[in-house]
Amino acid sequence: MVKQIFSIDDARKMARGKLPRLAFDYIDGAAGNEDLNHLNASAIDQIRLQPRVLVKVEDRVLKKNLLDREWGLPFGIAPMGLAGLAWPEADRMLAQAARKYDIPVGVSTMGSCSMEEMKRYAGGNGWFQLYVGPDEEMTMALVDRAEKCGYETMLLTADVPEVAKRNREQRNGFEAPFRIGVKQFVDFATHPHWSLSTLVRGKPQLVNVRARDSASGFRRSDSRAWVDWTFLDKLRSRWKGNLVVKGITSVQDALSVQQAGADGIYVSNHGGRQLNSAPATIEVLPGIRQAVGEDYPILFDSGIRNGEAVVKVLAKGADYAMLGRPFLYGIGARREAGLERIVEILLQEIRSTLAQIGRVSMEEIDTGVLAGTD
Numbered sequence: 088m089v090k091q092i093f094s095i096d097d098a099r100k101m102a103r104g105k106l107p108r109l110a111f112d113y114i115d116g117a118a119g120n121e122d123l124n125h126l127n128a129s130a131i132d133q134i135r136l137q138p139r140v141l142v143k144v145e146d147r148v149l150k151k152n153l154l155d156r157e158w159g160l161p162f163g164i165a166p167m168g169l170a171g172l173a174w175p176e177a178d179r180m181l182a183q184a185a186r187k188y189d190i191p192v193g194v195s196t197m198g199s200c201s202m203e204e205m206k207r208y209a210g211g212n213g214w215f216q217l218y219v220g221p222d223e224e225m226t227m228a229l230v231d232r233a234e235k236c237g238y239e240t241m242l243l244t245a246d247v248p249e250v251a252k253r254n255r256e257q258r259n260g261f262e263a264p265f266r267i268g269v270k271q272f273v274d275f276a277t278h279p280h281w282s283l284s285t286l287v288r289g290k291p292q293l294v295n296v297r298a299r300d301s302a303s304g305f306r307r308s309d310s311r312a313w314v315d316w317t318f319l320d321k322l323r324s325r326w327k328g329n330l331v332v333k334g335i336t337s338v339q340d341a342l343s344v345q346q347a348g349a350d351g352i353y354v355s356n357h358g359g360r361q362l363n364s365a366p367a368t369i370e371v372l373p374g375i376r377q378a379v380g381e382d383y384p385i386l387f388d389s390g391i392r393n394g395e396a397v398v399k400v401l402a403k404g405a406d407y408a409m410l411g412r413p414f415l416y417g418i419g420a421r422r423e424a425g426l427e428r429i430v431e432i433l434l435q436e437i438r439s440t441l442a443q444i445g446r447v448s449m450e451e452i453d454t455g456v457l458a459g460t461d
């Protein structure tokens with residue numbers, strides 16, 4: 088059993104011991120046989136950085152510009168639905184950490200804390216993540232709510248026309264909102280700390296879309312297959328804030344998003360949770376960067392598991408890195424302290440990486456830091 092957290096993998100192992108299987112597998116799992124989830128990380132691992140010597144690197148700055156604003160660190164928290172399964176009030180912890188470190192946090196449509204409350208916790212660090220509902224009217228009701236809350240940036244997640252088949256979820260009888268049968272009862276009974284905390288606070292709910300008969304109510308399993316490029320045009324005319332389209336892995340799609348007037352693209356394969364046979368995001372990133380030009384904002388996620396990986400994805404063309412599971416592993420392992428530990432590990436690893444490659448700021452990271460380019 089892991090007692091201390093020195094890496095994201097340590098936090099993952101600790102969380103696995105502390106959470107009921109249903110909760111851990113929801114966070115950790117991916118689509119199909121989960122090949123892509125592993126490939127995302129191993130493809131980043133394969134990239135080599137070039138050490139440089141005798142460079143003065145005493146003062147290193149981790150700040151990063153994106154979408155007309157400077158952020159405290161070059162990485163942020165990806166939107167995650169039902170984060171409350173990692174621990175009650177995980178959403179609040181994520182929002183407060185985002186504010187503390189001045190990084191963005193995605194506020195999921197499928198969040199276990201309302202978008203109104205999340206805005207209060209996260210302030211200007213919260214980005215609303217929009218899932219399209221079963222029809223346009225319900226979806227636009229969510230957009231109106233986000234505007235009323237005062238969100239300045241919206242992420243439209245486009246890679247979930249339907250929620251993909253996730254074998255671990257099916258095996259565990261995971262349904263959102265989940266039902267408690269005999270199997271789940273045994274799972275919860277053997278993890279009393281989590282279960283009692285969850286019992287006290289109430290099981291996590293999809294609070295933003297809870298009331299099915301309300302203007303913006305729907306279920307996680309509802310199909311969003313009706314949506315097409317004309318919806319993006321409508322959303323662009325309706326939403327005046329920053330609009331970023333998440334879930335892009337194709338050059339063609341990246342160009343179409345850019346032409347539709349979005350303010351940026353978010354290269355992601357949903358952490359391998361949608362199409363298991365999709366390419367690793369790091370493999371498609373350089374081609375997308377080349378197609379959209381050097382000034383168009385690109386966010387990136389899927390498979391980042393350490394600070395060197397953050398530097399590598401920026402070197403391959405991203406402007407900003409996002410991570411999902413690692414933050415929930417931290418919360419599952421040690422609540423707020425575990426979450427902050429993950430942020431601290433990443434920032435220390437990035438700082439150390441900069442020293443090794445002879446760079447003093449994130450703005451200096453380009454393809455020149457990759458091995459074999461000098």
Ligand SMILES: Cc1cc2nc3c(=O)[nH]c(=O)nc-3n(C[C@H](O)[C@H](O)[C@H](O)COP(=O)(O)O)c2cc1C
Pocket residue numbers: 113114115127165166167168169193195196197198216244333355356357358359360388389390391409410411412413
């Ligand atoms: C538990 C969990 C829930 C997620 N829920 C959402 C969501 O509600 N909306 C969304 O756009 N992406 C969601 N994602 C995908 C993440 O935003 C992100 O793309 C992915 O986790 C990145 O991969 P990584 O976990 O390897 O860092 C979820 C991911 C996880 C692990």
